[in-house]
Amino acid sequence: MGQPVTSYTPNEMMTVAASRALRNEDVCFVGIGMPSAASNLARLTHAPGITLIYESGTIATRPDVLPLSIGDGELCDTALTTVAVPEMFRYWLQGGRMTVGFLGGAQIDRFANLNTTVVGPYDKPKVRLPGGGGAPEIATACGEIFIIMAQSKRSFVAKLDFITSMGHGEGGDHRARLGLKTKGPTKLVTDLCVFEPDPQTREMTVTSVHPGVTREQINENTGWPVRYAATVAETKPPTVDELTVLRELHARTKRAHEAAA
Amino acid sequence: MARFLSLVEAVQSNVRDGDTVAMEGFTHLIPHAAGHEIIRQQRKHLTLIRMTPDLIYDQLIGMGCVDKVVFSWGGNPGVGSLHRFRDAVENHWPQPLAIEEHSHAAMANAYEAGAAGLPLAVFRGYIGVDLPKVNPKIKRLTCPFTGEELAAVPSHRPDVAVIHALRADREGNVMLEGIVGVQKEAVLAAKRSIVTVEEVVDDFGPRNLNAVILPHWTVDAVTTVPGGAYPSYAQGYYKRDNAFYIAWDKIARERDTFLAWMKENVLEQGPEVFVAHVRKTLAVAE
Numbered sequence: 147m148g149q150p151v152t153s154y155t156p157n158e159m160m161t162v163a164a165s166r167a168l169r170n171e172d173v174c175f176v177g178i179g180m181p182s183a184a185s186n187l188a189r190l191t192h193a194p195g196i197t198l199i200y201e202s203g204t205i206a207t208r209p210d211v212l213p214l215s216i217g218d219g220e221l222c223d224t225a226l227t228t229v230a231v232p233e234m235f236r237y238w239l240q241g242g243r244m245t246v247g248f249l250g251g252a253q254i255d256r257f258a259n260l261n262t263t264v265v266g267p268y269d270k271p272k273v274r275l276p277g278g279g280g281a282p283e284i285a286t287a288c289g290e291i292f293i294i295m296a297q298s299k300r301s302f303v304a305k306l307d308f309i310t311s312m313g314h315g316e317g318g319d320h321r322a323r324l325g326l327k328t329k330g331p332t333k334l335v336t337d338l339c340v341f342e343p344d345p346q347t348r349e350m351t352v353t354s355v356h357p358g359v360t361r362e363q364i365n366e367n368t369g370w371p372v373r374y375a376a377t378v379a380e381t382k383p384p385t386v387d388e389l390t391v392l393r394e395l396h397a398r399t400k401r402a403h404e405a406a407a
Numbered sequence: 408m409a410r411f412l413s414l415v416e417a418v419q420s421n422v423r424d425g426d427t428v429a430m431e432g433f434t435h436l437i438p439h440a441a442g443h444e445i446i447r448q449q450r451k452h453l454t455l456i457r458m459t460p461d462l463i464y465d466q467l468i469g470m471g472c473v474d475k476v477v478f479s480w481g482g483n484p485g486v487g488s489l490h491r492f493r494d495a496v497e498n499h500w501p502q503p504l505a506i507e508e509h510s511h512a513a514m515a516n517a518y519e520a521g522a523a524g525l526p527l528a529v530f531r532g533y534i535g536v537d538l539p540k541v542n543p544k545i546k547r548l549t550c551p552f553t554g555e556e557l558a559a560v561p562s563h564r565p566d567v568a569v570i571h572a573l574r575a576d577r578e579g580n581v582m583l584e585g586i587v588g589v590q591k592e593a594v595l596a597a598k599r600s601i602v603t604v605e606e607v608v609d610d611f612g613p614r615n616l617n618a619v620i621l622p623h624w625t626v627d628a629v630t631t632v633p634g635g636a637y638p639s640y641a642q643g644y645y646k647r648d649n650a651f652y653i654a655w656d657k658i659a660r661e662r663d664t665f666l667a668w669m670k671e672n673v674l675e676q677g678p679e680v681f682v683a684h685v686r687k688t689l690a691v692a693e
Contacts, residue, residue, distance in 0.1 A: 217434025
């Protein structure tokens with residue numbers, strides 16, 4: 147496994163902590179970017195049997211390098227099977243086959259609702275973001291949702307400009323009142339800590355703080371008064387194995403994406 | 408009935424000013440060469456439908472061909488914004504751009520409903536989110552059997568569907584494999600269709616017996632454009648040029664660098680440049 151790794155970046159801690167949330171038996175609908183890195187890290191470490199599904203229709207894919215887009219050829223080449231996009235959304239997502247949906251976002255609020263649509267008013271946006279893509283239905287159809295996002299006051303906001311996909315809505319039993327039987331966001335992993343929903347209010351509450359991170363840092367990078375669980379754990383630092391696999395994955399990916407052109 | 412045409416003729420005879428056009432391909436098989444031909448023929452006032460607008464719609468929007476986009480995810484995948492799309496929405500350059508925004512599930516269902524000849528698509532979606540507040544085409548209806556509230560959107564019925572496929576045979580039957588996206592649905596939902604292909608073969612030969620094949624009587628124009636999906640890809644022919652997708656961010660960020668690139672690489676070129684792109688990509692990869 148090479149030399150022991152003594153230092154790691156906050157981004158690596160975030161990806162590793164997020165990957166640990168996935169289980170070997172999960173069927174995971176994977177978003178592009180950080181969710182994809184964390185999901186593949188899980189597959190290459192503690193969860194070799196995990197089924198990763200991308201919305202391009204690739205089922206049980208085992209990419210050697212991380213895809214830049216949601217439909218790189220690598221995903222199709224290494225998939226068990228590839229289905230058309232309407233089938234993916236109708237049978238596999240809406241049909242309730244996914245145990246976990248793994249999402250990122252541009253903005254999040256304390257109930258883990260996500261905005262990837264606009265900053266500012268919808269009709270006169272300050273920043274036009276890409277939009278929802280698969281997320282609005284992933285957020286309600288998957289058994290539970292994991293979210294991975296780097297923390298800052300700009301991205302962790304008191305009020306979203308737009309709700310692109312629903313987390314716990316206004317909190318409490320909001321999801322149940324809308325007829326949803328799925329759990330919604332059960333884990334929010336950041337570069338500073340891990341949040342989980344409070345059992346009653348469903349507000350995202352810090353349950354684990356990454357090594358070396360202070361509560362002041364967390365508070366300063368969150369746009370609402372942060373709540374902490376009665377017992378807050380310290381996140382286990384990345385192991386040598388996790389870091390080695392992650393770094394090799396990123397290095398292979400970088401080489402592959404910089405080829406050509 | 409499929410006619411073998413040049414790309415110039417295929418666009419001339421099938422795409423008109425003011426048409427609703429669906430150019431599909433979910434990351435794979437995006438019809439870039441056909442998009443460039445529409446730009447060269449200076450089509451105006453188009454309504455473009457596409458799940459993931461991608462570089463091809465960034466180019467059409469930036470060149471002033473488009474009045475409205477119907478879409479569900481408008482970004483450069485894994486890279487960032489589509490700068491021309493954003494400039495049109497945020498600053499109305501080069502002209503105002505109307506948007507009709509959906510989720511992927513809604514768009515995929517709307518294509519399928521269009522192919523099925525239905526007026527609307529019904530699905531479980533848009534729960535607890537804001538899009539229905541800004542898109543009046545998103546409605547709710549109640550299941551008459553269970554009472555469950557479901558989402559409904561109108562089906563997609565484009566005037567023209569434009570896709571890139573792997574191969575056609577001499578009759579004009581066309582074949583796709585790999586990530587097949589919503590192309591079959593888009594063609595069957597549309598009044599007319601253009602298919603660019605990597606090559607025309609005497610016989611499809613050994614193939615997956617469940618490969619997506621559109622019979623020649625479902626498409627209007629078939630045209631051979633090797634490399635026609637570049638910088639997207641064609642399974643078994645060439646890979647996605649991810650480095651170009653990354654480079655596009657810088658090209659499209661400013662209006663003048665965008666216009667200069669379009670002049671040099673689109674307006675002053677023809678469909679034949681696509682095969683050269685692919686050769687260059689393959690040479691570097693080896």
